[in-house]
Amino acid sequence: MSALTAYALTGAALVGLGFFGLLAARHLLRRVVAFNLIGSGLFLYFGAAGGRGAAPDPVPQALIITGIVVALAASALAVGLVVAQARASGRATLPGEEDAS
Amino acid sequence: MTALTASLVLPLLGALAAVALPRRAAVAAALATTALTLAAVLWLLVEIGTGGTVRLVLGGWQPPLGIALAADGLGAAFLALTAAVMAGVALAARHEMAPAAAGPRAAFGFWPLMLLLWGALNAVFVSRDLFNLYVGIELLTLAAVALVAIGGKAEALAAAMRYMVFALAGSLLYLAGVVLAYGAHGTLDMDLLAARTPARPDGLALALMTAGLLAKTALFPFHVWLPPAHAGAPAPASALLSGLVPKASFLIVLRLWFEVMPDRAATGALMVLAALGAAAVIWGSIRALAQARLKLIVAYSTVAQLGYLFLVFPLAGGDGAAQPWAAGAWTGAMFQALSHGLAKAAMFLAAGLFMVAAGSDRLGALRGLARVMPMTAFAFALAAITLMGLPPSGGFTAKYLMMTAAFAAxxxxxxxxxxxxxxxxxxxxxxxxxxxxxxxxxxxxxxVARARQAVPLVLAGAAILLGILSAPPFDFLQIGRPEAAEEGL
Amino acid sequence: MTALLPVLILLTSLIPALVTFFLRQESHLLRNALNLGGAVLKLALIVAMLVAVAGGATYQSAIPLAPGLVLLLRVDAIALLFVSLSATLWLLTTIYAIAYFGDKAELSRFFGFFSLCVAATTGLALSGSLISFFLFFELLTLSTWPLVAHKQDRASLDAARSYLLYALPGSAALLWAIIWLESTTGPVLFTDPPDLSALDPWSLRAIFALFILGTGVKAALVPLHGWLPAAMAAPAPVSALLHAVAVVKAGAFGVVRVVYDVFGAETVVALGVGVPLAALASLTIVWGSVRALQQDEIKKRLAFSTVSQVSYIVLGAALAGPYAMIGGLVHLVHQGLMKITLFFCAGIYDERAGVKRIEGLNGLGARMPWTSACFSLGALGMIGLPPMAGFVSKVYLGLGGLEAGAPWVLAVLAASTLLNAAYFLPLLYRLWFLPAPGDATGDERVPALVAPAVVTAAASLGVGGLAASGVSPLAWATLIVTRGYAP
Structure with a gap:
């Protein structure tokens, strides 16, 4: 197994884990983490895809950096919203989903 | 080309200015930006009308390395719709988003977010690169979610959070599709992808991107986030969210299926898209019937009206693209998107004025308001005519073209x-x-002053005019269209 | 210039309509001048064209909206028949309405939609293609709603809702029929009957049924008539407009267009859909009369009478022969003149004497002689007493029935005449022969209310009495039929 395949498989595993978290977790902070996991998995896979040919392709690296910045901005907004909602309603879950973890 | 650059850059500069400047200057800067961007878009329309599609290659780097922007008739029509709605919203927001009316935080946050949203929309409408589109809709989502939450009430925050969950999931699905497409073809430029040799992951990539975008477009059954979010935002923000934001993700779906991967548009998949659209029309309408608040009725109506757009796929996509009725169906769907944008913005702005006058948007509280605000009530009725698809409105032209195509097909x-x-x-x-x-x-x-009441009336009137003068926009929409229409049906 | 004339005629109502919306409630003078000016100008244009069209000229304007969607306006003999009726009655109704409303509230809204309604009717009459017809048909639906709801009380809003509840599904059926037909034949122009051979007979029958469903709602064919009696909640000028000029006439006119210009009389006969339509029209004629007999409110009785009378036009179209066609077309005008007289008078009784129910008519003839005389003329015309207008229509319809091999039409006409007499004569008896109650009030000292009724009553006597002359509606209907519709 080459290093690239290992990267790609790790990326796929992260995406799977993230989707599991997204569906299973009720706490909004956990969901934000799940989103970041999926994102990281995709970027890892993307990087692996760019490393295949003879010379490494620079485009995925540029896109990954952009993607990380975008994901950071989205996470910041999401966490801000979670905090605001927890302050306003006393819960960090969506209405109608209060029952679990 | 300058006009295209200006219409992309000006809103972003304005957003920065609106954050940095003190309150009065910020509003002035935002209004000035609105006027300038509107002018830039009009200039761009003239350029396209006379010289065809305007292309711009960023930094002179040609694709696949660089990113191309292109404003064709379709993209420019949506730029124009956005500019018109933004201008109306800006005029309405001067009063409704004043600190005394909306609270200091919303009054501060609205202007930068509005301009950021505008910049993101314009970028999505003209982008020719799938990753650039990802950045565009992500920016769009962030601005839109923040606009929902801006009121700060608990239910608005919950609605924003639900919207965020759907939108982020959608973004990631889309991103996964983009990664697959890059892995298979080594490019993300739409025109290069369209000319590629088909590869095996294409189908999966297209499915992932489409699923992600459908969640953002709030197509049935991904619509559950939309009504609370659009009804919970302040009225000028709702006008933007309902009239414009879903159109951006829809436009990407449309470009993917019609321009980038038309060979992957299997009949079954097209039928599924249309069936979901049909379900949205019926279910959204039935839910709208059951609502007691005006803004919720209007929001559920958005769910229904977006459904019509997806009926275009089996009529003009896949094998249908070569048929004589395709141009009519495709243009009809675009008329639906444009007239719905204008009419829905008018409706939400009218709803905002009713709330100013009556203090609530419960139907019981609105009784008799036509006597006090005849102009706004008339604007609401005109917008309703467009949404019902009755002549002589843009909504009718849309329905007529699409129904004719459906029969012909x-x-x-x-x-x-x-x-x-x-x-x-x-x-x-x-x-x-x-x-x-x-x-x-x-x-x-x-x-409510008459000048404020005139804003929704002008927008609703524009939706009607789109029907009465539908020949020029019809021709304009064909500029740069892949299978250029010879004659509609 | 000739290409502009049809558009000009449309604009004489459309421009006053649009401007009136923006006038203040207090600017009575400007509003009245605009609406009356538009009406007079329109009438002048029509008179000018009548001469030319009688000589064989036609005027046509085409305004493209989108590919396949062309607004085609065309002035020919049959269009002019309907337009001149609506223009004449618009002028009279405007005079009447100005006097009727005085300075009540929301007048700019009222007159705006009133003129818009007439503009839609004009456009509908001038439409040269199916899709143009549909555009104006819908504009008519929409502009009538605020008129029916004008009083904004519970009854009016209920009536307006019930109107839309009937009209919108009707429009959907009509649009469905148009698109189904045009997806096979291409755009249908009335001058150029479409080639129907590509469609199988059952599809054609289904399309015909959808057309009748769509136009039948407005023409108040049983069982689609429920909205019309309910719409009586509207003010009297609106009722006059609805019953004599705009809505029900548009429906009946639509049936005529569908039978003669879309399908063609031979196809209608060959498909075997003419007789069922004639039967439906006959049922409507009898049923409407029976229901009229049961009403104690004057306006309700008149409304059911309209249900019955408008179907004469449908019957004429359905029989698909030249005589029946003349009878139907001429009744389009005759019924309009007679019915508007009756509604004008009913409005005067209500407004000046507070009389809404038939008991209140007792002895009114003495106190309101002009109104009552007009009312009596209108009622006698409806019954079909020679030489009144209604008599001429019935004679031609009866001849048409015989010609089409449907002698049962005579029985329907006879039954209808008896029923008409049964529900109108008691009113006349009450007016002239019963003593007035002691506390009765009422006068007719408002010339602007009474004069339009006198004019229309005289006209309905005149068009019957002078039917044989060259300028009567009968002569015009005969011209239409001999020119284009003779099989």
């Missing part, structure tokens, strides 16, 4: 959906109109 079931949807729209919009026209004196309404 032998798929009259979609025509039935459109006819039924029109009747259901009449049913759910009749209730607010009848409440407005009831003969009771509303209790102590707050007066």
């Amino acid at each position: 032998g798929q009259w079931i979609w025509a039935l959906v459109m006819a039924l949807g029109g009747l259901l729209a009449a049913a759910y919009l009749y209730r607010p109109v009848a409440a407005l026209f009831a003969r009771v004196a509303p209790t102590d309404p707050r007066p």
Whole structure:
């Protein structure tokens, strides 16, 4: 197994884990983490895809950096919203989903 | 080319200025930006009308390394729609988003977010690169979610959070599709992808990107986030969210299926898209009938109206693209998107004025308001005519073109959906109109200046004009269209 | 210039309509001048064209909206018949309405939609293609709603809702029929009957049924007539407009267009859909009369009478022969003149004497002689007493029935005449022969209310009495039929 395949498989595993978290977790902070996991998995896979040919392709690296910045901005907004909602309603879950973890 | 650059950069500069400057100067800067961007878009329209599609290659780097932007007739039509709605919203927000009316935080946050949203929309409408589109819709989502949450009430925050969950999931699905497409073809430029040799992951990539974008477009059954979010935002923000934001993700779906991977558009998949659209028309309308608040009725109507757009896929996509009726169906769907954008913005702005006057958007509180605010009530009724698809409105032109195509294609079931949807729209919009026209004196309404009432009237009137003067926009939409239409049906 | 004339005629109502919306309630003078000016100008244009069209000229304007969607306006003999009726009655109704409303509230809204309604009717009459017809048909639906709801009380809003409840599904059926037909034949122009051979007979029958469903709602064919009696909640000028000029006439006119210009009389006969339509029209004629007999409110009785009378036009179209066609077309005008007289008078009784129910008519003839005389003329015309207008229509319809091999039409006409007499004569008896109650009030000292009724009553006497002359509606209907519709 080459290093690239290992990267790609790790990326796929992260995406799977993230989707599991997204569906299973009720706490909004956990969901934000799940989103970041999926994102990281995709970027890892993307990087692996760019490393295949003879010379490494620079485009995925540029896109990954952009993607990380975008994901950071989205996470910041999401966490801000979670905090605001927890302050306003006393819960960090969506209405109608209060029952679990 | 300068006009294209200006219409992309000006809103972003304005957003920065609106954050940095003190309150009064910020509003002035935002309004000035609105006027300048509007002018830039008009200039761009003239350029496209005379010289065809305007292309711009960023930094002179040609694709696949660089990123190309292109404003064709379709993209420019949406730029124009956005500019018109933004101008109306900016005029309405001067009063409704003033600190005294909306609270200091919303009054501060609205202007930068509005301009950021504008910049993101314009970028999505002209981008020719799939990753650039990802950045665009992500920016769009962030601005839109923040606009929902801006009021700060608990239910608005919950609605924003739900929206965020759907939108982020959608973004990631889309991103996964983009990664697959890059892995297979080594480029993300739309025109290069369109010319590529088909590869095996294409189908999966297209499915992932489409699923992600459908969640953002709030197509049934991904619509659950939309009504609370659009009804919970302040009225000028709702006008943007309902009239413009879903159109951006829809436009990407459209470009993917019609321009980038038309060879992957299997008949079954096209039928599924249309069936979801049909379900949205019916279900959204039925839910709208059951609502007691005006903004919720209008928001559920958005769910229904977006459904019509997806009926275009089996009529003009895949094998249908080469048929003589394709141009009519495709253009009809675009008319639907444009006239819905104008009419829905008018409706939300009118709803905002009703709330100013009556203090609530419950149908019971609106009774008799037509007496105090005849212009706004008339604007609401005009917008309703467009949404019902009655002549002489843009909504009628849309329905006529699409229904004719549906019959010509032998798929009259979609025509039935459109006819039924029109009747259901009449049913759910009749209730607010009848409440407005009831003969009771509303209790102590707050007066609203006539100039403010004129804004929704102009937008609703534009939606009607789109029907009366539908020949020029029809021709304009064909500029740069892949299978250029010779003659509609 | 000739290409502009049809558009000009449309604009004489459309421009006053649009401007009136923006006038203040207090600017009575400007509003009245605009609406009356538009009406007079329109009438002048029509008179000018009548001469030319009688000589064989036609005027046509085409305004493209989108590919396949062309607004085609065309002035020919049959269009002019309907337009001149609506223009004449618009002028009279405007005079009447100005006097009727005085300075009540929301007048700019009222007159705006009133003129818009007339503009839609004009456009509908001038439409040269199916899709143009549909555009104006819908504009008519929409502009009528605020008129029916004008009083904004519970009854009016209910009536307006019930109107839309009937009209919008009707429009959907009509649009469905148009698109189904045009997806096979291409755009249908009335001058150039479409080639129907590509469609199988059952599809054609279904399309015909959808057309009748769509136009039949407005023409108040049983069982689609429920909205019309309910719409009586509207003010009297609106009722006059609805019953004599705009809505029900548009429906009946639509049936005529569909039978003669879309399908063609031979196809209608060959498909075997003419007789069922004639039967439906006959049922409507008898049923409407029976229901009229049961009403105690004057306006309700008149409304059911309209249900019955408008179907004469449908009957004439359905029989698909030249005589029946003349009878139907001429009744389009005759019924309009007679019915508007009756509604004008009913409005005067209500407004000046507070009389809404038939008991209140007792002895009114003495106190309101002009109104009552007009009312009596209108009622006698409806019954079909020679030489009144209604008599001429019935004679031609009866001849048409015989010609089409449907002698049962005579029985329907006879039954209808008896029923008409049964529900109108008691009113006349009450007016002239019963003593007035002691506390009765009422006068007719408002010339602007009474004069339009006198004019229309005289006209309905005149068009019957002078039917044989060259300028009567009968002569014009005969011209239409001999020119284009003779099989």
